[in-house]
Amino acid sequence: MICKIVLYGFKFDSFTMNKPVKILGFAGSLRKSSYNKAILRAALELLPKDTALEIFDLEGIPPFNQDFEKQMPEKAQEFKTKIKAADAILIATPEHNYSIPGVLKNAIDWASRPYGDNAFDGKPVAVMSASTGMLGGARAQYHLRQTFVFLNMYPINKPEVIVTYAQDKIDRDGRLTDKNTRDFIKQLLENLVSWTIRLRKS
Numbered sequence: 374m375i376c377k378i379v380l381y382g383f384k385f386d387s388f389t390m391n392k393p394v395k396i397l398g399f400a401g402s403l404r405k406s407s408y409n410k411a412i413l414r415a416a417l418e419l420l421p422k423d424t425a426l427e428i429f430d431l432e433g434i435p436p437f438n439q440d441f442e443k444q445m446p447e448k449a450q451e452f453k454t455k456i457k458a459a460d461a462i463l464i465a466t467p468e469h470n471y472s473i474p475g476v477l478k479n480a481i482d483w484a485s486r487p488y489g490d491n492a493f494d495g496k497p498v499a500v501m502s503a504s505t506g507m508l509g510g511a512r513a514q515y516h517l518r519q520t521f522v523f524l525n526m527y528p529i530n531k532p533e534v535i536v537t538y539a540q541d542k543i544d545r546d547g548r549l550t551d552k553n554t555r556d557f558i559k560q561l562l563e564n565l566v567s568w569t570i571r572l573r574k575s
């Protein structure tokens with residue numbers, strides 16, 4: 374028997390609440406030694422229980438062309454399918470010229486199309502950024518959050534994981550060594566998971 378309870382004004386059933394949370398993560402960098410890929414890998418080590426994180430590499434997604442949005446190139450379609458299947462999204466983005474990198478925007482554009490079949494619609498999302506500069510990609514995060522409005526995503530606000538001077542916090546093997554940053558990522562993941570569960574209304 375499924376037991377219904379009311380928590381914080383939302384109705385859940387025990388099955389919905391206990392279902393593991395599947396997160397899809399991707400970085401807005403194709404670089405092999407990317408700091409943003411490194412913080413995503415760190416997230417794998419910091420997951421709350423009953424949570425799975427799959428990391429998707431945007432390498433190979435061709436430039437968006439609306440002529441093909443109904444029959445997408447294979448890699449773009451694969452990305453879109455994985456977004457649809459995920460309960461929540463985790464994005465790690467570099468900042469390029471005070472905004473999000475073209476590769477990230479390009480991938481988002483494919484998965485949001487064609488009009489009426491936006492894979493991101495209604496998904497909870499968390500953002501992290503890492504840059505070699507003193508602002509850690511904060512400006513890119515706010516541009517990305519603007520995109521979430523049209524995508525109809527539900528971002529979590531806190532904590533803001535902004536990794537400044539990433540070269541000092543990630544070692545040569547691509548491991549995030551900074552304890553504070555690891556703690557922030559852990560908290561971000563916990564908040565993303567509880568937010569996702571709150572949004573799972575019966």
Ligand SMILES: Cc1cc2nc3c(=O)[nH]c(=O)nc-3n(C[C@H](O)[C@H](O)[C@H](O)COP(=O)(O)O)c2cc1C
Nearest residue numbers: 402404407408409467468469470471504505506510
């Ligand atoms: C085209 C380009 C533009 C950049 N613009 C910015 C910027 O506006 N702000 C910033 O903090 N870093 C900027 N950087 C430096 C990036 O933070 C740095 O390359 C970082 O390592 C990129 O992330 P990744 O390691 O995940 O590839 C820029 C780098 C590139 C290649």
